[in-house]
Amino acid sequence: ETGVTQTPRHLVMGMTNKKSLKCEQHLGHNAMYWYKQSAKKPLELMFVYNFKEQTENNSVPSRFSPECPNSSHLFLHLHTLQPEDSALYLCASSQDPAGAGETQYFGPGTRLLVL
Amino acid sequence: GESVGLHLPTLSVQEGDNSIINCAYSNSASDYFIWYKQESGKGPQFIIDIRSNMDKRQGQRVTVLLNKTVKHLSLQIAATQPGDSAVYFCAENRPDTGRRALTFGSGTRLQVQP
Numbered sequence: 001e002t003g004v005t006q007t008p009r010h011l012v013m014g015m016t017n018k019k020s021l022k023c024e025q026h027l028g029h030n031a032m033y034w035y036k037q038s039a040k041k042p043l044e045l046m047f048v049y050n051f052k053e054q055t056e057n058n059s060v061p062s063r064f065s066p067e068c069p070n071s072s073h074l075f076l077h078l079h080t081l082q083p084e085d086s087a088l089y090l091c092a093s094s095q096d097p098a099g100a101g102e103t104q105y106f107g108p109g110t111r112l113l114v115l
Numbered sequence: 116g117e118s119v120g121l122h123l124p125t126l127s128v129q130e131g132d133n134s135i136i137n138c139a140y141s142n143s144a145s146d147y148f149i150w151y152k153q154e155s156g157k158g159p160q161f162i163i164d165i166r167s168n169m170d171k172r173q174g175q176r177v178t179v180l181l182n183k184t185v186k187h188l189s190l191q192i193a194a195t196q197p198g199d200s201a202v203y204f205c206a207e208n209r210p211d212t213g214r215r216a217l218t219f220g221s222g223t224r225l226q227v228q229p
Contacts, residue, residue, distance in 0.1 A: 002158070002160065002161075004158075006158075033216060041221065042204075042219045042220060042221045043159075043204070043219040045216045045217075056216060090158050090159070092158075097216070102208075103149060103161055103164055104149075104161075104216075104217060105161060106151075106158035106159045106160070107158050108156075108157055108158045109157070
């Protein structure tokens with residue numbers, strides 16, 4: 001285990017539902033990330049948080065809303081998603097933001113299916 | 116598009132052979148590189164990293180080589196085992212972009228034949 005946990009591991013939701021993904025890191029890191037992984041595509045960075053502050057939003061649609069209440073927890077709130085949002089959502093953490101050349105440690109991901 | 120890419124989408128090797136997975140990058144400002152392994156149903160796992168002031172770094176059964184002249188990165192796995200079957204990603208840190216996150220390649224699937 002990498003010290004980064006994600007729940008739920010699998011999620012099926014309708015387009016009108018509201019759900020949240022949770023990530024927790026037990027590594028004492030200061031930076032946390034959300035990535036989207038679709039089939040046959042590179043990992044797509046969505047959001048970066050450093051010391052609870054959002055430092056990067058990679059042009060993500062507003063139907064994805066992140067929340068970082070402290071350096072150990074990160075949420076991704078989902079509402080009115082589209083079927084093309086179905087993917088594996090990965091959370092990662094690093095000691096400091098990768099701008100300093102830091103290794104990121106990933107959680108197992110949440111497999112999301114939007115019907 | 117992504118500056119980090121992989122030459123081969125799938126690599127098939129015999130158990131016990133050595134594996135070499137390649138990665139090309141296009142930006143000379145990239146200063147830090149990581150190889151990740153992702154098994155089915157799991158998140159990417161850190162394997163080994165290298166900074167741009169180095170040419171080679173060795174771990175347990177793995178070696179990363181960095182050729183800055185041709186902007187090429189490779190991962191060598193010695194005595195490949197069935198448990199090495201996975202998708203391997205390279206990632207780079209690009210301080211020139213101001214992005215505070217790594218840039219990932221699309222991955223190479225390694226299949227180990229018994």
